[in-house]
Amino acid sequence: SSDVCSSDLGAHAVYGDTVVHLNRLLTAAEQVPSELYGRYIALLGDTAQLAAWLAIDGQDYATARHFCSIALSSAEEGEDPTLHAYVLGVMSYIHLHAERGNEALRLLDGALRIANTPRFGVNFAVRSWLYKAMAEAYALAGNRRAGAKALIQAEQLFDSVQLDSVPHRSEER
Numbered sequence: 053s054s055d056v057c058s059s060d061l062g063a064h065a066v067y068g069d070t071v072v073h074l075n076r077l078l079t080a081a082e083q084v085p086s087e088l089y090g091r092y093i094a095l096l097g098d099t100a101q102l103a104a105w106l107a108i109d110g111q112d113y114a115t116a117r118h119f120c121s122i123a124l125s126s127a128e129e130g131e132d133p134t135l136h137a138y139v140l141g142v143m144s145y146i147h148l149h150a151e152r153g154n155e156a157l158r159l160l161d162g163a164l165r166i167a168n169t170p171r172f173g174v175n176f177a178v179r180s181w182l183y184k185a186m187a188e189a190y191a192l193a194g195n196r197r198a199g200a201k202a203l204i205q206a207e208q209l210f211d212s213v214q215l216d217s218v219p220h221r222s223e224e225r
Contacts, residue, residue, distance in 0.1 A: 116143075123142070153192030157190065
């Protein structure tokens with residue numbers, strides 16, 4: 053119909069393609085050679101988190117939770133604290149969309165416990181984004197002061213981001 057924006061059609065196509073790719077990855081799990089398994093599990097987690105974002109954009113929150121669970125399992129199996137923290141942040145957006153700031157804060161607290169552990173080396177960009185989400189969650193929860201503090205932390209971390217240090221999953225491992 054003419055009411056449908058062409059960008060909506062594009063987003064829908066990307067979502068469909070992403071889910072098809074994710075299903076192929078899940079089907080192929082048993083056939084991945086052990087020397088490639090680390091790269092496979094990272095790709096699986098990245099694809100699942102992308103599918104989750106696209107489901108959130110489509111307001112299909114149950115499906116987004118399902119994709120987040122796949123991404124979290126991949127992060128745990130691949131011992132990837134950056135992906136783990138990031139996916140908890142993605143999950144917080146399910147609550148942010150529903151304007152449930154307190155629920156989002158619980159997930160973001162867990163994400164930041166992981167992200168702020170120095171030995172994990174979670175990138176400044178991911179940490180900055182988590183604090184930005186936390187600022188939004190505090191605002192929804194009615195705590196403007198804590199929200200402003202989180203936003204300042206996000207800005208400080210963002211100022212530390214170097215373009216060449218931002219995680220590029222396809223180049224890792």
